[in-house]
Amino acid sequence: MKRNLIMMLLPLALLATTEADAFDKATINQGEYLARAGDCIACHSIPGGAPFAGGLAIDSPFGKIYSTNITPSKTAGIGNYTLAQFDAALRHGERADGSNLYPAMPYPDYAMLTADDVKALYAYFMEGVAAVDQKAPATALSFPFNQRWGISFWNWMFANNKAYQPQASKSDDFNRGAYLVQGLGHCGSCHSPRGVAFQEKSYDESDASFLSGGKVGIWQAPSLRGGDKGALASWSKAELIDYLANGRNDTTAVAGEMTSVIAHSLSYLSQADLAAIADYLKSLPGDGKALPMTAAATKKTSDALNSAKVGINSGARLYLDSCGACHFTQGQGAARVFPKLDGNALVNDEDPSGLIHVVLAGARLPSTKGAPEALAMPAFGWRLNDDEVAQLLTFVRHAWNNQAPAVTAEEVAKVRQTIPQSVMNATRP
């Protein structure tokens, strides 16, 4: 979700007059809704800062990219943009001065947007957002990445620049879902694998790699393919909608980077739009890599835990002492409250970093309109050392139906270094 839009300020003489004059309330509201769908606020604000005032530092492989002020300020924001300039920036990554935006801004996805939606967004950013006359820090990458003209080649090679074409053979829901997922939702920017030039390998369902999973920092952005043999094949449409709206459902709970996407974007979408998104994701066939689940495997581990005949310093013992209170010996947790660990995607991820992070730092669900309780797991980083976390997670990754590689103390230590001690100590006695 780390995206960014760069706007350098122009000499005043070159400024065009804006066309932002008196959009009707309905259009502005529609624009606000679309800005939520696009989660613009996530990158274009800093925590505790004014909405859309920019300044968030986004780590890229090329250095820190700072998000810009996209408020209607005429001195620090985009208050002088015409609708055409706004459209060029949003959908094609072209700044008003003609130079290129860094593709940290997901304009290849936003290229899918209809003219009406671009106009509504423009109306909102011109008239529905408070102007903040404070410039965001300028991005200053090292050579050659500071040569923005080079991005033209990247755009020519890799970027999508076509608006969404509804498929007549598909349902309205499918088309609406595809439009939201591929376009404003820019789900592919995290959930699709990236190629050699850090481009998304695919922009729609015509390619099997689309939404088949990606990486965001230490977090796995899991495959979203929910059709036959897909990673989300076992999720019902209702569970998908609940997850998108509230970050929780009968089997799982959100952790990591997706938490803020649900808090600031998806939880604001209408039930109809979430249903459309769910429909679309359920239509994407998978590659059959879904974990096989049997009741016998679940029972085997839960019987062993229930007997309490576990080694004194074993991973199973650590599980009983630190995890069983909420996730229980069957590893089933409780619907919508405690995520199920048996078959859980984060637990079974090849790379255990995200899972380690949850154990060390804890995790908290967003408070949404539909599910206002910010349920939290406490941090265990103060209580368990690297060896213990490795042992515990190695046990969990082989318990019940789970099948994932063992965890080493070194892997734990690496994640621990990234977490402030204060976070790990928050629940210390």
Next chain:
Amino acid sequence: MSRQEQPVDVVLVGLGWTNAIMGMELAQEGLNVLALERGEDRDTVPDFAYPKMADELTYGVRYKLMVKPAKSTITVRHSLAETAVPYRHLGSFLPGDGVGGAGTHWNGHTWRPMPEELRLRSYVEQTFGKNIIPKDMTIQDYGVSYEELEPHFDFFDKVLGVSGKAGNINGKIQEGGNPFEGPRSHEYPLPPLKRTLNDTMFSDAAKAQGLHPFPLPSSNASEAYTNPYGMQLGPCNFCGFCERYGCINYSKASPQTAILGALKQHKNFAYRTGCEVIKVNLSDDKKTATGVTYIDAKGEEVFQPAKLVVVGTFAYNNVRLLLLSGIGQPYDPLSNTGTVGRNYAYQMMGGATLFFKDKQFNPFIGAGSNATTVDDFAINQIDFAKEGFIGGSYLLAAQTNGQPIHSLPLPPGTPTWGADWKKAAKDYYGHAMSISSHGSNMSYRDCYLSLDPNYKDDHGLPLLRLTFDWKENDLRMTQFMKQKVAALAKGLNPDFLKVSFKDIGTHYDVRPYQTTHNVGGAIMGTDPKTSVLNRYQQSWDVHNVFVLGSSSFPQNLQYNPTMLVGALAYWSAKAIREQYLKHPGPLVQA
């Protein structure tokens, strides 16, 4: 000169159960609502996080979640002839502290009052005649009926996610529930908790005597649950750290788990912690409140203007705030004038411990309201004229915890330390169960609350003084229950039996824990001469002041107070929303 804050529509004094409810109701109305909480902010994580909470010494013995007597306490005496002295070490009752108040560290016993209890004086007079009421017993009707409160009981059941079995649905008696309860419109939201061995044994013994056992209605969720506000509870895991502790895993309904997360979604609601309200400010004619004065965490005095003041602190603190603010006339038992402080009452408890060499109860498998009960000796089941007392109790076999420091019952005659104590602890840990009685306490002319003439708090304001002692009526009631408990206990044939009930002549002792069900002092009623509040819990004297909590009870129920406290808060909120906001003024003409 105090600093002045921006005016609000509503200021809530305290943020526990009652004001979480009131906050939600008035925020839904679109009003600008501010809660002021004396204690600190608290939430499941980080404050009640596992495994920190599972620490008996810190929380169960040293009371880390309770009010600190050095900061806030009351003085106590038995009679008007004595000089009261401060309650310096928590014992008899444990007032809560911080956001959530006592609602975070309760056990979750969730009882509706019997219809008869809400009109107790009328019920006694009509059923048995006026003359059976002792001369100085001052019991009264609430001024609100069970039927009027039923929708609020029903809704609060759903907010709490109560686990239980109904005994009476719309007049139809249900197998397995309490056949003596008032009619409820719906079954409980969740099925009863799983049963432990003590439950089964008690249930069998009760049935053998023709009694009607049923699971105690519990706000420890038996299953994952989502309440009407979208708030969620996880299934209780019987961890055995409930009463005196915050719930580690979102299983016990509390303001935090049932309301506050949803309330915080309302942008027109805000709360401030570390703000101790010392006064409700009044207009010159004393007919309306203009706001409240509080002392913030930095020690600064602040005036918070508000159009409506809702006092929802711990029961007796409500009374103290009214007295400090000059709202209503202080009660004087000698001249029998005034109302504020009148009708303080408590709770009458007794119990028996049964030891069985050959039974393993695994007491560490416990939940706050893991219990089986009978209500065959409740207020509407006893012939007061025949038995010679007014009141009732429910009997319960509970297994709430197996904590070694304060929950290690040993057979009679065991030394309290040394080798023989160690041996007994080893032999009998996990081999005992209890049967207790939890009963009503009537109100009396000389059991009351007033400002103490000698002791002051750290702001130089007088402490509240409690004048209270046990009376013969209630001791006779508990002696009656002793017979019933002993009969049930003997039916189970234990190896040893320890029975502990107050004898006639026993004086109130603040040292051993009894309950935190302190009631009365700012009671509701139908006559301004004998009550502080009208039937909507609105001050008779200052119409924009409402007072919520068990301070409204004219005498105590035989049950735990939380359900009635919550339902009354909803009842008052409804009156504010539907009547008061349209026409601010007295809702009942004096």
